[in-house]
Amino acid sequence: MNIDFSKSAHGLIPAIIQDSETKNVLMLGYMNAEAYQKTIDTQKVTFFSRSKQRLWTKGEESGNFLNLIDVKNDCDGDTLLIQAKPVGPTCHTGSDTCWQEPNNQEYGFISHLEKTITTRRENADSEKSYVASLFKLGINKIAQKVGEEAIEVVIEAKDDNDDLFLSESADLLFHYLILLQAKGFKLDNVINVLKSRQK
Template sequence: MKIDFSKYEDGLVPAIIQDASTKNVLMLGFMNAEAYEKTLSTNKVTFYSRSKQRLWTKGEETKNYLILDSIKSDCDNDSLLIQVQPQGPTCHKGTDTCWGERNRPNFGFLSTLEEIIEDRWNNKETADSYVASLFRKGINKVAQKVGEEAVEVVIESKDDNDHLFLNESADLLFHIMVLLQAKGFHLRDVENTLIARHK
């Protein structure tokens, strides 16, 4: 891979840091040729710090290293996308990302729904909602609902009404997510299980 470090007067190229697993953007730094070579040789992401005027390995003080997974350059060879396995919070302020966001897997709307279900779990004694009422009834009731929804999916799969089939599938997925929360698990745990099987 040929990187055009000469394009900018300071010899630095922007390096976007992305979690290799969650695909969340963690931070932006800058690299010169020496920082790039050190990153490759140590497997720990190293930047050129403009404030310190020296090479700086992320985590050299906190041990929150960014372990290198892969590096790609863009179409003009003047910026980098670096995928990493973070060894702790990335931001110097202690947050997962430099934008103050949590570095969790993002399953789109399912992640939003999971946060709502988690909130109902944490407030199950006071929240006035269907999910909180399920949690109050206990694990057996939640598991029973999953079984009922699974049977309804099977029944609808044998007919030609796609609308009903998709609605019952949504009900099943929703109740599985409720059951996962009741058991102390998340979608990422199911994803990790599938990844392990794939390997």
């Protein structure tokens, strides 16, 4: 990589640290050429500390290291995106990130949908909520509904109507997310099982 450390008077460039798995931004630090090389050599993210005026390996005192996974350079060659696997919290305050946010895995719209299901379940008194009504009927009804939707997906898969197939697939996924919560789980639990099967 052609990294341009000369753009700063002090030879420092920003290094954005991203969790390699969750893709959440954990912190921002600064590297000079020596810090970058030490990061590559030790596979532990190392910065140049502007306050201490020396190289500083994240976790050297706390044990909360950032194990290097990958490094990317931006289009101008003067900013690094470093993917790392954190060992413990990243922020000195004890937070997962320096923005005081939990480093949870998010799945975009699916995570939003899971939160909506949780909210509807917690407000089970709402007579207008389809989700709340399903939870009131109990696990057997929810499981039955998943089975019905799965059969409809299979039926539509054998036909040529893609719109119907996608619609039934959406219904199946929606009801499956409800079933997971009825059993006390989230999609994350299923994904962890899939990850454990990777070879």
